[in-house]
Amino acid sequence: MEKRVTFGRWTIGILFAVPQLILIFTFFYWPAGQAVYWSLTLQQPWGGGNIWVGLDNFRSILANADYWNSITASMIFAGISTGLAMVIALVLAALTDRQLAGSWLYRVVLIWPYGIAAPALALAFRFILAPEAGFMAVVNKVWPGFWDPGLDGADAMASIIIAFSWKYVGYNFIFFLAAFQAIPRSLIEAAAMDGSGVIRRFWDIQFPLITPTIFFLLVINITESFQDSFGIVDIMTAGGPANATNLMVYKIYSDGFKGLDYSGAAAQSIILMFLIIALTIVQFRFIERRVHYR
Amino acid sequence: MASITIRGVKKNYAKTQVVHGVDLDFASGEFVVILGPSGCGKSTLLRMIAGLEEISDGTIAIDGTVVNKLEPRERGCAMVFQNYALYPHMSVAQNIGYSLKVAGVPAAERAERVQAVARVLELEHLLDRKPMALSGGQRQRVAMGRAMIREPKVFLFDEPLSNLDAKLRVQMRSEIRKLHRRLNATSVFVTHDQVEAMTLADRLVVMNGGRVEQVGTPAEVYSRPASRFVATFVGAPAMNMLEGTVTLDGLSLLGDSRKLNVSRTGLAVGAKVAVGIRPEAVRMVAPGTPGALEASVDLIEELGAGRVIYVDLDGAPFSIVTSETVHPEPGSTVGLQFAEADLHFFSSETGGRLDVFKATVPEPAL
Numbered sequence: 001m002e003k004r005v006t007f008g009r010w011t012i013g014i015l016f017a018v019p020q021l022i023l024i025f026t027f028f029y030w031p032a033g034q035a036v037y038w039s040l041t042l043q044q045p046w047g048g049g050n051i052w053v054g055l056d057n058f059r060s061i062l063a064n065a066d067y068w069n070s071i072t073a074s075m076i077f078a079g080i081s082t083g084l085a086m087v088i089a090l091v092l093a094a095l096t097d098r099q100l101a102g103s104w105l106y107r108v109v110l111i112w113p114y115g116i117a118a119p120a121l122a123l124a125f126r127f128i129l130a131p132e133a134g135f136m137a138v139v140n141k142v143w144p145g146f147w148d149p150g151l152d153g154a155d156a157m158a159s160i161i162i163a164f165s166w167k168y169v170g171y172n173f174i175f176f177l178a179a180f181q182a183i184p185r186s187l188i189e190a191a192a193m194d195g196s197g198v199i200r201r202f203w204d205i206q207f208p209l210i211t212p213t214i215f216f217l218l219v220i221n222i223t224e225s226f227q228d229s230f231g232i233v234d235i236m237t238a239g240g241p242a243n244a245t246n247l248m249v250y251k252i253y254s255d256g257f258k259g260l261d262y263s264g265a266a267a268q269s270i271i272l273m274f275l276i277i278a279l280t281i282v283q284f285r286f287i288e289r290r291v292h293y294r
Numbered sequence: 295m296a297s298i299t300i301r302g303v304k305k306n307y308a309k310t311q312v313v314h315g316v317d318l319d320f321a322s323g324e325f326v327v328i329l330g331p332s333g334c335g336k337s338t339l340l341r342m343i344a345g346l347e348e349i350s351d352g353t354i355a356i357d358g359t360v361v362n363k364l365e366p367r368e369r370g371c372a373m374v375f376q377n378y379a380l381y382p383h384m385s386v387a388q389n390i391g392y393s394l395k396v397a398g399v400p401a402a403e404r405a406e407r408v409q410a411v412a413r414v415l416e417l418e419h420l421l422d423r424k425p426m427a428l429s430g431g432q433r434q435r436v437a438m439g440r441a442m443i444r445e446p447k448v449f450l451f452d453e454p455l456s457n458l459d460a461k462l463r464v465q466m467r468s469e470i471r472k473l474h475r476r477l478n479a480t481s482v483f484v485t486h487d488q489v490e491a492m493t494l495a496d497r498l499v500v501m502n503g504g505r506v507e508q509v510g511t512p513a514e515v516y517s518r519p520a521s522r523f524v525a526t527f528v529g530a531p532a533m534n535m536l537e538g539t540v541t542l543d544g545l546s547l548l549g550d551s552r553k554l555n556v557s558r559t560g561l562a563v564g565a566k567v568a569v570g571i572r573p574e575a576v577r578m579v580a581p582g583t584p585g586a587l588e589a590s591v592d593l594i595e596e597l598g599a600g601r602v603i604y605v606d607l608d609g610a611p612f613s614i615v616t617s618e619t620v621h622p623e624p625g626s627t628v629g630l631q632f633a634e635a636d637l638h639f640f641s642s643e644t645g646g647r648l649d650v651f652k653a654t655v656p657e658p659a660l
Binding site for chain 2: 184190292
């Protein structure tokens with residue numbers, strides 16, 4: 001039986017929890033509650049009173065083709081960038097796990113991209129992927145018109161996917177490497193004695209044993225690709241061209257703070273919240289079953 | 295069935311050398327135990343045979359083929375690991391059958407062979423379980439099954455019993471022995487447990503500090519240890535060692551405080567030696583008996599069938615194993631007697647065994 005420290009009176013326990021509760025309430029429940037309230041009313045752009053409209057905000061959003069376009073763009077962005085960030089990180093971590101001299105260096109260096117603010121890295125990628133100068137200009141010279149994120153929606157989408165994936169490869173790598181390292185060496189050796197080659201060992205032994213980590217990262221990456229993409233979109237494409245990269249989180253911002261439609265934006269954020277909750281539930285229901293917890 | 299030939303094998307990690315040139319020959323079908331304290335290089339040697347560790351220098355040949363550059367799977371060895379190394383996400387049947395699956399054996403034949411192995415190891419009712427749901431002894435048997443199913447030329451065991459409790463260890467020991475008799479594959483078993491080593495081995499290899507100290511049958515190693523290290527490492531309680539100097543009429547022990555009359559040893563007068571005597575070879579007699587060494591009793595360990603009596607010989611620890619029902623009081627004085635033939639002499643400088651003219655000497659009680 002585990003030994004526990006208990007408080008004599010429940011009030012002391014509550015007092016210890018109060019700072020955390022205040023933080024959660026002030027920065028999560030209060031704004032979320034406010035958003036729900038706004039989504040059910042029509043707010044005046046410059047303040048001063050509102051009208052209760054029930055679900056009218058939701059009806060008008062869901063009837064809008066632009067909004068559905070935004071959902072599609074968000075899904076494409078989430079799918080491809082999560083896939084890229086995870087696969088690249090997995091391959092890098094698997095290779096690093098085999099030759100570990102100086103692994104501390106990889107760990108330190110590869111966490112840095114995650115520490116960079118999204119707008120800062122977006123600015124960097126805006127220069128790197130600029131069609132008029134640098135590497136892409138050379139490519140454009142060979143194949144004229146090959147790359148222009150300012151005109152071509154697909155190019156713009158590719159740009160923000162590259163920037164976002166780059167940031168999350170480092171984050172995923174750290175977790176994957178730790179997961180690989182946690183597999184006892186003797187398991188790999190036993191598989192080698194059983195006649196299994198490097199690739200076979202990866203699929204038969206290592207991959208099944210890191211599925212808990214893969215699942216965790218999948219949930220985190222998809223959630224973050226819906227939320228953390230704002231800074232990148234704002235700096236690199238501002239939702240364009242022709243709404244091609246107008247992701248849900250960016251549309252909330254532009255409708256709310258540029259279009260001054262607070263109520264519509266609030267309704268959109270409620271929808272985004274439910275979408276992420278739904279996606280997470282789906283992942284837990286259908287993917288977690290295939291995870292081998294040790 | 296395969297012979298193993300090891301020639302001048304060395305192992306370096308960066309700057310430190312852990313195996314300093316080992317030469318060994320294991321005959322086909324032999325059960326060899328490599329015994330040594332932790333860090334002596336025994337596991338490293340085993341892993342070099344298996345192909346899990348690069349060989350820095352020298353050659354290892356299995357059945358006459360040098361295997362230095364071969365992958366583990368090409369060497370025809372199977373290995374049982376200390377922590378069993380069972381695949382946690384696979385069932386017992388999948389664990390045992392994994393090597394066959396890798397080799398592309400059809401599912402039906404695979405299932406049949408897994409069944410056959412499971413029958414031998416009495417695992418049939420556990421085939422669907424995951425390793426998590428097995429006891430230590432069962433896991434051990436699954437690990438054995440995984441090695442057996444490949445019908446390997448060579449079995450390698452890396453301290454496979456050290457994670458089991460004492461009772462299970464004894465049981466698995468005899469099972470391994472039976473299994474070897476049945477399969478008759480060349481087996482190399484690494485352990486630091488000398489009881490395990492003595493009971494299992496056809497031939498014993500004692501290693502220390504990356505070198506082979508002695509190779510021989512368990513009886514040979516016990517009765518004629520080749521070095522001071524082997525003498526004190528093999529046998530429990532350890533062999534008693536007394537520092538001494540050879541004199542004209544015998545030995546002076548413990549810095550001249552004791553004298554021991556022994557017949558001519560053939561050793562140079564004045565030579566520094568260590569004299570070893572097994573605790574089992576010492577007889578307790580009444581103090582004052584002529585020729586007996588006197589010592590004071592420190593501690594008695596009751597073993598049921600016998601007892602270990604620890605005595606103090608002018609500050610030197612000394613132990614006696616006796617099955618007689620004697621119970622000397624701690625602090626009392628006893629006399630110690632032993633036959634000259636039971637004495638072992640080792641060089642104080644090199645630690646190597648010094649052979650004396652024992653055979654020609656009649657056996658006077660000292």
